[in-house]
Amino acid sequence: MRDGSPELMEVLTGSFTARWEADLYYDDDRRMSNLPLTNVSFSEDGEAKVQQSGSCTVVWTDEFATSISPTMITDPLAPFGAQLWVWCVVEAGTFTERVEYGHYEITDVPSARDEHMRFRGEWVTPGSLVDLTLSEVTYGIGQEKWAVPTPPSNLSSTWDELGRITGLQLNRSVTDQPITRSYAYQDNKLDVVYDLCNVMLDGVPHIMTDGTLMVRPNTWPSPVYTLTRADHIVQVGTPMSADQVYNDVVVTSYATDQSVILARASITDGPLRVSDPDGSPSPFRRRTYTQSSQLVTTHSQALAWAQATLNRVSVLRTREVPVTVMFNPLLERGDVVTVERPTEWWTCRVVTIDRSQQGTQDMVVQVATVTPRTDTDTSVSAPGDWRFDWVDGWGDVT
Numbered sequence: 001m002r003d004g005s006p007e008l009m010e011v012l013t014g015s016f017t018a019r020w021e022a023d024l025y026y027d028d029d030r031r032m033s034n035l036p037l038t039n040v041s042f043s044e045d046g047e048a049k050v051q052q053s054g055s056c057t058v059v060w061t062d063e064f065a066t067s068i069s070p071t072m073i074t075d076p077l078a079p080f081g082a083q084l085w086v087w088c089v090v091e092a093g094t095f096t097e098r099v100e101y102g103h104y105e106i107t108d109v110p111s112a113r114d115e116h117m118r119f120r121g122e123w124v125t126p127g128s129l130v131d132l133t134l135s136e137v138t139y140g141i142g143q144e145k146w147a148v149p150t151p152p153s154n155l156s157s158t159w160d161e162l163g164r165i166t167g168l169q170l171n172r173s174v175t176d177q178p179i180t181r182s183y184a185y186q187d188n189k190l191d192v193v194y195d196l197c198n199v200m201l202d203g204v205p206h207i208m209t210d211g212t213l214m215v216r217p218n219t220w221p222s223p224v225y226t227l228t229r230a231d232h233i234v235q236v237g238t239p240m241s242a243d244q245v246y247n248d249v250v251v252t253s254y255a256t257d258q259s260v261i262l263a264r265a266s267i268t269d270g271p272l273r274v275s276d277p278d279g280s281p282s283p284f285r286r287r288t289y290t291q292s293s294q295l296v297t298t299h300s301q302a303l304a305w306a307q308a309t310l311n312r313v314s315v316l317r318t319r320e321v322p323v324t325v326m327f328n329p330l331l332e333r334g335d336v337v338t339v340e341r342p343t344e345w346w347t348c349r350v351v352t353i354d355r356s357q358q359g360t361q362d363m364v365v366q367v368a369t370v371t372p373r374t375d376t377d378t379s380v381s382a383p384g385d386w387r388f389d390w391v392d393g394w395g396d397v398t
Contacts, residue, residue, distance in 0.1 A: 001224045001225060001330055001331060001332060001335050002099060002100065002101070002209050002329065002330045002331075002332055003099075003100065003209070003330075004097065004099060004330045005097060007095060007097070008090060008095075008097045008099070008330070009330070011090060011092045011095055011097075012090070012326070012327075012328050012330070013231040013232070013326075014092065015092060016090055016091060016092040016095075017090070017091045017092070018088060018089065018090050018091070018327065018329070019036070019037075019088075019089050019091075020036075020037040020038075020040045020056065020086065020087070020088055020089070020101075020357075021034050021035060021036055021037055021086075021087050021089060022035045022037055022056075022058075022084040022085060022086045022087065023035070023084070023085045023087075024076055024077070024082060024083070024084060024085075025082070025083045025084075025085055026076070026081060026082045026083070027081070031076050031082075032068075032076060035058050035059075035060065035084075036058070036059045036060075037056040037057065037058060037059070037086070038056070038057050038059055038357070039055070039056055039057040039131070039357070040054070040055075040056045040355075040356060040357050041054055041055050041056070041354075041355070041356045042054035042086075042101075042102075042353075042354075042355045042356075043352070043353070043354050043355075044332060044333040044352060044353040044354075045333065045351070045352045046204070046216075046333035046334050046349075046350070046351050046352065047351060047352075049138075049142065049190060049191075049194070050135050050136060050138050050139050050142060050190075051136060051138070051206070051207070051333060052102055052104070052135070052136035052207065052333075053133075053134060053135045053136070054086075054104060054133075054134045054135075055131070055132065055133050055134060056084075056131075056132055056134065057129055057130065057131050057132070058077065058128070058129070058130045058132060059127070059128075059129060060127060060128040060129075060130070061127040061128075067114045067128050068128045068130060069112035069113065069114050069128050069130055070109055070112060070130070077106060077109060077112075077130050077132065078106075078109070079105075079106045079107055079108055079109055079132075079133075081105070081140075082105075082106045083103055083104060083105050083106065083137070084103075084104050084106060084132070084134060085100075085102075085103050085104075085211075086101040086102055086103075086104060086134075087099060087100060087101055088101050088329040090329070099329045099330065100209040100210060101209060101329060102136065102207070102209050102211075103136070103137055103207070103209075103210070103211035104134035104135060104136060104137070105134065105135055105136070105137055105139050105140055106132050106133070106134060107133050107134065107135045107139060108132070108133035109130060109131065109132060109133075110131050110133060111129075111130075111131040112128070112129070112130045112131065113128070113129050113130075114127070114128050114129075136207050137168065137207055137211055138166075138190055138193075138205065138207060141165075141166055141188075141189050141190045141193065142188055142189070142190035142191075143188070144188060144189045144190075145187075145188045145189070146185050146186065146189070149184030149185065149186050150184060150185045151182045151183060151184055151185070152179050152182055152183075152185075154179075155178055155179040155180075155181075155182060156178050156179075157176050157178065157179075158176060158177050158178070158179055158196055158200040158201055159172050159176045161179060161196060162193060162196060162197070162205075162213065163213075165189050165192060165193055165196075166189070166193060166213055168207075168211070168212060168213040169211070169212040169213070170212060170213055170214075171208060171212045171213065171214040172214075173203075173206075173214040173215050173216075173217075174201050174202070174203055174215045174217055175201075176201075177200045177201060179196070179200060179295065180200070180295050180296070180297045180301070181256060181294065181295065181297050183294040183295075193205050195293055195295065196295070197215050198218075198293075199293045199295040199296060199305065200295060201215045202217060202218050202219070202308065203215035203216050203217045203218055204216045204218065204334075206334060216334045218308065218312060220336050220347075220349055220368060221336055222336065223336045223337055223338045223347060224335055224336060224337065225330075225331065225335065225337045225338070226337065226338040226340070227323070227325055227337055227338065227339045227340060228340045229340050229342075231326070232325045232326050232328070233323065233324075233325055233339070233340065234324040234325060234326065234360055235322075235323070235324040236321065236322075236323050236324075236339070236341070237321055237322040237323070238321065239320070239321065239322070240319065241320070242284075244313070245272070245287065245313070245314060246287045246288065246289035246310070246313040246314060247266060247267040247272040247273065247274050247284065247286065247287055247310075247314055248264065248265075248266045248267070248274050248286050248287060248288040248289065248310075249264065249265045249266075249288070249289045249290075249291070249306045249307075249309045249310045249313065250262070250263070250264050250288055250289070250290045250291075250306070251263045251264075251290075251291055251292065251296060251302040251303075251305055251306045251309075252290070252292045252302075253292055253293060253294065253295075253296035253297070253302060254294070254297075255297055255298065256297055261296060261297075261298070261299055261302050262302070263299060263302035263303040263305070263306045264306060265303065265306035265307040265309070265310040266286075266310070267310070267314060271283075271284065272284055272314055272315070274286040289309065289310075289313050291305075291309065293305075319366060319367035319368075320351060320364055320365070320366055320367075321346075321348070321364065321365055321366075321367055322362065322363070322364055323339065323348075323362075323363045323364070323365055324360050324361070324362050324363070325360065325361060325363065326359065326360060326361075327355070327358070327359050327360060327361050328361065329355070331350060331353060331361075331363070332350070332353065333350055333351065333352065333353060334349065334350060335349070335350045336348070336349050336350075337349075337350060337365070339365065339367075341373075342373075343372065343373055344370050344371060344372050344373055345370070345371045345373060346365075346367050346369070346370055346371075347367070347368050347369040347370075347371070348365035348366060348367050348368065349365060349366045349368065350363055350364075350365050351363075351364045351365060351366055352364040
């Protein structure tokens with residue numbers, strides 16, 4: 001969850017205004033600050049390889065009537081290594097807080113246009129509108145490949161190797177582990193980063209709002225936020241799908257002596273069982289998820305990985321639920337939240353978030369546990385009176 005003060009947490013359940021702005025950096029040098037952004041759209045997907053992306057329009061005008069529409073590789077907004085460090089500014093009365101939202105690489109400039117006018121016989125540019133396509137900083141890592149097969153430089157620390165590969169500052173959020181074997185990297189660098197995080201650190205790479213790399217554990221932490229019907233929730237869907245639900249996981253690899261390692265974990269009872277007691281196929285039948293990594297060197301390691309993966313690709317994926325909530329820039333992919341329902345509480349993990357310049361945001365959450373309510377208030381209530389204002393528009397939700 002992004003950092004925010006207790007006062008901001010309270011403001012986000014009431015009436016407030018919000019706007020987006022960004023600082024422009026190149027090679028860690030700030031070139032421009034407080035750039036106003038409009039037409040903002042940001043998406044987060046905790047299951048994607050590049051987990052954050054977005055688009056926006058930079059609105060620019062200054063007293064010198066200059067243009068910032070990029071025409072050369074070296075121009076500030078050109079998509080050749082420049083980054084936007086994005087902020088969401090929340091205001092309510094005298095309260096103002098600037099929320100650090102994320103670091104994004106500019107990957108494309110689909111449109112750039114200047115306004116022109118004559119001033120004392122000369123053409124000047126009173127303003128520029130530059131459309132940008134953005135991706136989190138892992139995008140650039142995914143474009144890099146090794147020229148030749150390259151082994152790890154140091155087997156004693158997975159974290160050190162992640163730092164060497166990515167060139168990013170590290171937030172060592174989980175316990176370090178030694179790399180189990182030396183092997184030649186041949187894929188693009190982002191694939192190797194995911195492999196190291198998944199197998200060695202039991203997690204997923206996660207770029208924090210300040211651009212540092214942490215690992216988001218596959219195991220669920222405690223909930224960090226509660227979404228209530230009165231203050232947050234607009235709508236909750238109830239879909240259920242068998243797509244990408246698996247009841248069988250197979251891991252293959254090779255030991256250090258090159259002997260084959262094979263491990264399997266399966267669901268043997270309940271509606272997702274792979275077969276009936278007599279050996280015949282179950283109604284759901286066997287649906288196998290396969291994975292392999294050269295980092296797996298023993299049968300016990302393969303079996304543990306298979307079982308941990310089975311827990312993630314079986315039951316959880318049957319309950320991926322869309323939730324629409326009031327705009328809240330603090331929530332992010334991977335957060336575990338508690339969702340209030342009329343007669344129960346859900347413990348969920350946020351999978352995706354889509355935000356724009358609207359007063360609400362759309363999320364998909366995985367439901368892990370359902371706890372019956374023990375309080376007496378089980379009536380269905382609508383959100384309270386609420387207004388959300390943008391600098392270029394507003395909307396009411398009641």
